[in-house]
Amino acid sequence: MSNEQKVIIFQLKDEEYAVPVQEVKSIERMQHITRIPRTVPFVKGVINLRGVVTPIIDLRLRFDIEESEYADTTRIIIVSVGTIEAGLIVDAANDVIDLETDSIEPPPEVVGGVDAEYIQGVAKIEKRLLILLNLTKVLNPEKLGALQPVENGK
Amino acid sequence: MEMTQYLDIFIDESKEHLQAINQQVLLLEKSPEELSIVNEIFRSAHTLKGMSATMGYEDLASLTHCMENVLDAIRNKKITVTTAVLDVLFASLDHLEAMVLEISEGGSGKRDVSQTVKNLEALEKGEEVSSTSPQAKKPTELSQSYDQYEKQIILQSKEQGFQAYELSISLRKDCILKAARVYMVFEVIEQIGEIIKSMPSVDMLEAEQFETDFKLSILTKEPGEEVKERILKVSEVDVVVVSEIDAEKMTDNTQMESEQSLKSNPETNVAKKEDASVNGAGSSAAGKTIRVNIERLDQLMNLFEELVIDRGRLEEISKMLKSSELNETVERMSRVSGDLQNIILTMRMVPVEQVFNRFPRMVRGLAKDLGKKVNLEIVGAETELDRTVIDEIGDPLVHLLRNSIDHGIEKPSVRSNSGKVETGTIYLRAYHSGNHVFIEIEDDGAGINRQKVVEKALENGIITKEMSENLTDKQCFELLFASGFSTAEVISDISGRGVGLDVVKNKIESLGGSISVDSTAGFGTIFSIQLPLTLSIMSVMLVEVQKEKYAIPLSSIIETAIIKKEEILSAHNQKVMDFRGKVVPLVFMKEIFEVPSAVEASEYVPVVVVRKGDKMAALVVDSFIGQQEIVLKSLGQYLSSVFAISGATILGDGQVALILDCNALIK
Numbered sequence: 026m027s028n029e030q031k032v033i034i035f036q037l038k039d040e041e042y043a044v045p046v047q048e049v050k051s052i053e054r055m056q057h058i059t060r061i062p063r064t065v066p067f068v069k070g071v072i073n074l075r076g077v078v079t080p081i082i083d084l085r086l087r088f089d090i091e092e093s094e095y096a097d098t099t100r101i102i103i104v105s106v107g108t109i110e111a112g113l114i115v116d117a118a119n120d121v122i123d124l125e126t127d128s129i130e131p132p133p134e135v136v137g138g139v140d141a142e143y144i145q146g147v148a149k150i151e152k153r154l155l156i157l158l159n160l161t162k163v164l165n166p167e168k169l170g171a172l173q174p175v176e177n178g179k
Numbered sequence: 180m181e182m183t184q185y186l187d188i189f190i191d192e193s194k195e196h197l198q199a200i201n202q203q204v205l206l207l208e209k210s211p212e213e214l215s216i217v218n219e220i221f222r223s224a225h226t227l228k229g230m231s232a233t234m235g236y237e238d239l240a241s242l243t244h245c246m247e248n249v250l251d252a253i254r255n256k257k258i259t260v261t262t263a264v265l266d267v268l269f270a271s272l273d274h275l276e277a278m279v280l281e282i283s284e285g286g287s288g289k290r291d292v293s294q295t296v297k298n299l300e301a302l303e304k305g306e307e308v309s310s311t312s313p314q315a316k317k318p319t320e321l322s323q324s325y326d327q328y329e330k331q332i333i334l335q336s337k338e339q340g341f342q343a344y345e346l347s348i349s350l351r352k353d354c355i356l357k358a359a360r361v362y363m364v365f366e367v368i369e370q371i372g373e374i375i376k377s378m379p380s381v382d383m384l385e386a387e388q389f390e391t392d393f394k395l396s397i398l399t400k401e402p403g404e405e406v407k408e409r410i411l412k413v414s415e416v417d418v419v420v421v422s423e424i425d426a427e428k429m430t431d432n433t434q435m436e437s438e439q440s441l442k443s444n445p446e447t448n449v450a451k452k453e454d455a456s457v458n459g460a461g462s463s464a465a466g467k468t469i470r471v472n473i474e475r476l477d478q479l480m481n482l483f484e485e486l487v488i489d490r491g492r493l494e495e496i497s498k499m500l501k502s503s504e505l506n507e508t509v510e511r512m513s514r515v516s517g518d519l520q521n522i523i524l525t526m527r528m529v530p531v532e533q534v535f536n537r538f539p540r541m542v543r544g545l546a547k548d549l550g551k552k553v554n555l556e557i558v559g560a561e562t563e564l565d566r567t568v569i570d571e572i573g574d575p576l577v578h579l580l581r582n583s584i585d586h587g588i589e590k591p592s593v594r595s596n597s598g599k600v601e602t603g604t605i606y607l608r609a610y611h612s613g614n615h616v617f618i619e620i621e622d623d624g625a626g627i628n629r630q631k632v633v634e635k636a637l638e639n640g641i642i643t644k645e646m647s648e649n650l651t652d653k654q655c656f657e658l659l660f661a662s663g664f665s666t667a668e669v670i671s672d673i674s675g676r677g678v679g680l681d682v683v684k685n686k687i688e689s690l691g692g693s694i695s696v697d698s699t700a701g702f703g704t705i706f707s708i709q710l711p712l713t714l715s716i717m718s719v720m721l722v723e724v725q726k727e728k729y730a731i732p733l734s735s736i737i738e739t740a741i742i743k744k745e746e747i748l749s750a751h752n753q754k755v756m757d758f759r760g761k762v763v764p765l766v767f768m769k770e771i772f773e774v775p776s777a778v779e780a781s782e783y784v785p786v787v788v789v790r791k792g793d794k795m796a797a798l799v800v801d802s803f804i805g806q807q808e809i810v811l812k813s814l815g816q817y818l819s820s821v822f823a824i825s826g827a828t829i830l831g832d833g834q835v836a837l838i839l840d841c842n843a844l845i846k
Contacts (some may be wrong), residue, residue, distance in 0.1 A: 060727060061814075061834040062772030063822045071814060071827060071835045076485060078812045078827045078835055109817045166817050 028126040033075060034155060035102060035115040038090050042115075043124065043148070043155045044104060052118050053101040069149045074103060081112040087163065088143070113163075124148055129157060187236050187247075190283045191470070197543040198536055204268050205539045211260035211700050213254075221250045227275070236288040239278050246271050250302050267298045269540075291380070331501045332375055332476025333398070333424060336472040341372070341398040341422040350391045357387045363413045364395075372407065391417070396424065471564060475672045476527055483523055484810040490516055492808070495832060502508055520808075524712075528563035531609045531618070532771075535560045538580060538607065547586050552591050552602040553584055558633040562609040564616050568710055572618070572689055575683040579620045579706050580605065582680070587624030587704050597701065598624070613734065615734065616712060620703040627698035629655055636661065649702060656696045660684040691825075693842075717811055721804035722787060724768045725777045729800075730809060730828055733840040737788045737795065739803060744782055758788055758798055764842055767799045771823070791845040798844070811838065 032043035067086035132144035231239035546553035588603035692710040719730035809828040824838035
């Protein structure tokens with residue numbers, strides 16, 4: 026029994042976030058993104074990820090943090106949750122660390138402007154505060170439907 | 180025995196033989212005198228018998244054996260082909276199909292076929308079958324048979340003061356939850372005694388695979404009247420007949436059964452020996468084919484798709500490098516891969532015959548149930564379609580055919596009153612046209628009652644009163660595809676539960692096709708389905724809108740043109756253009772797709788004229804790139820409903836281009 030969890034740490038504005046490594050498929054540099062017209066602003070478009078068309082989400086816009094220019098450190102973290110695969114644009118991908126499961130605390134009401142519903146927990150390591158994301162919630166396609174009429178047969 | 184490795188082959192071949200028999204029996208119905216057809220059936224039945232005996236499926240073998248006897252008698256002109264004979268043959272085929280299905284699902288292939296076997300034997304001896312059709316037989320007429328073990332139980336329990344009864348229970352015809360009623364009946368009986376046998380089997384009862392009657396054999400200490408009273412208390416039970424089981428009758432039945440099995444056994448052994456020679460003769464007739472798992476073909480296709488993408492990339496590089504040698508090689512490679520693509524695509528193509536084959540049988544059965552006379556004419560069964568489409572198209576077609584028979588074709592009396600021939604005709608047509616395959620289902624029935632459709636749509640709140648007044652015929656018929664719509668006055672189990680046509684439409688659209696309906700009152704209705712030839716590779720026109728590239732499917736493009744700015748006219752705030760004498764609305768892609776401006780507008784405006792059905796629109800773009808074969812990729816589940824985009828593709832430079840869904844752009 027291991028009570029450690031490997032997480033990938035990335036940065037958005039001033040906060041540090043973490044996602045479990047099992048949910049991350051790869052980390053890519055910025056590349057050409059094909060814009061998809063008439064969709065929600067946080068969906069930046071799609072990229073060709075080794076032959077697979079993958080949707081890209083700007084995590085800053087997703088969490089209502091002001092947009093910024095993409096820089097050299099900007100990365101796309103390709104995540105896969107359930108049947109959904111998508112890329113998340115983040116300011117920088119810093120690090121992989123082992124996180125003690127005990128050090129994860131339930132989310133406080135509001136953290137850094139991100140709605141608590143997307144947060145699985147908060148972990149404090151030395152002086153860093155890591156926000157563990159609930160990717161299932163972040164990648165919920167229903168959030169797309171709220172802004173446009175969904176004409177899905179199913 | 181090591182049989183599992185042959186099981187797949189056995190199942191495949193059995194299905195083929197059953198299909199062949201099915202077809203031939205249908206033919207036989209049309210020309211009962213044709214002995215060559217009987218020979219065909221005999222041969223297939225015989226092979227099937229040999230195969231199943233070798234595989235150890237005795238029930239299957241013995242039933243085919245009885246069928247064979249009947250066929251032999253027909254061949255030797257001992258009996259003539261009548262409807263009764265055909266009905267029994269069809270019933271046996273049903274059993275055989277069910278058995279093979281069970282085997283393919285891992286079952287043992289056992290099934291109670293005694294009644295059909297009895298009928299077949301009666302036929303063979305030249306007797307009339309007791310009931311005209313096996314489906315119509317009332318289980319109340321026949322007594323259950325008991326095997327040795329059950330007999331033992333009955334006799335033993337009798338010594339302990341239990342009495343064995345046979346119950347025939349009929350549920351009300353309009354009973355909806357039959358399985359639930361059966362369960363309640365069982366519950367009641369279990370309070371007072373024990374159930375030792377049920378007919379049909381408990382599994383079938385639970386699956387509601389019975390009409391309204393079923394039979395139970397029970398042991399109880401209560402008197403028969405009391406049992407009857409209790410069961411009648413369960414709601415929706417119509418009639419209960421209670422009869423005592425006496426030992427003598429039972430002995431008779433068991434004897435008969437053992438005789439039967441004795442009779443069939445030695446002959447199945449003979450079949451094994453004959454088998455080899457028949458197989459030898461059969462294989463020469465069949466073409467040289469091998470079975471390939473569809474999964475492997477899919478893999479091949481996927482790999483090929485990757486190759487097509489790389490080919491595009493190579494083409495672009497060679498253009499950039501301008502080396503003639505490289506150019507030549509790349510061109511050659513393009514040609515070869517083009518041929519390869521054709522072969523792979525045709526490999527996946529199968530004739531629609533595969534789907535159409537089961538329809539004549541179904542139509543016959545349905546027409547009979549409904550008391551209608553229907554003739555099904557199939558045209559173009561050799562038309563080929565992608566395997567994936569074939570797999571999916573069956574159910575929608577079944578639905579449409581059922582619809583035509585149930586709602587379209589009138590009863591013979593009604594037909595003769597309105598001056599038509601009594602037998603209605605349904606045409607099932609398939610043909611190629613361009614990159615599409617069309618399937619049409621046309622009947623010469625009553626046509627769609629416009630008034631009734633409108634009323635129903637109003638009633639169900641699909642349209643409003645105002646809308647109903649301005650409906651064109653076409654729009655009116657489209658209402659049939661709206662969800663929550665059913666025009667049948669009486670809901671029958673054949674069609675008309677109101678979940679029908681909208682499901683059909685969804686299915687066909689999910690295959691990238693479309694469906695339309697046209698009808699003339701009094702003369703019939705025609706449903707036509709348009710399907711893409713293949714699902715994964717398509718020809719598109721690449722265009723540029725500002726700096727973004729989009730792909731427009733060639734199938735929806737009528738023409739491309741470059742018009743002058745002055746030629747853009749305005750009508751009611753809508754920009755239009757004149758296209759060969761027709762006024763076509765312009766769709767400014769840049770505005771619709773909110774494309775960021777990057778290019779100065781020029782004097783000349785390139786437009787792509789696209790169509791949806793008979794409506795047209797002209798898409799205004801900024802430049803044409805050219806025609807290309809692309810591999811269709813989905814946008815993934817996360818972006819399953821994007822406006823006017825049907826998918827994406829990867830271009831030669833590695834970038835993603837979106838594929839337009841012209842249907843969404845034309846209202």
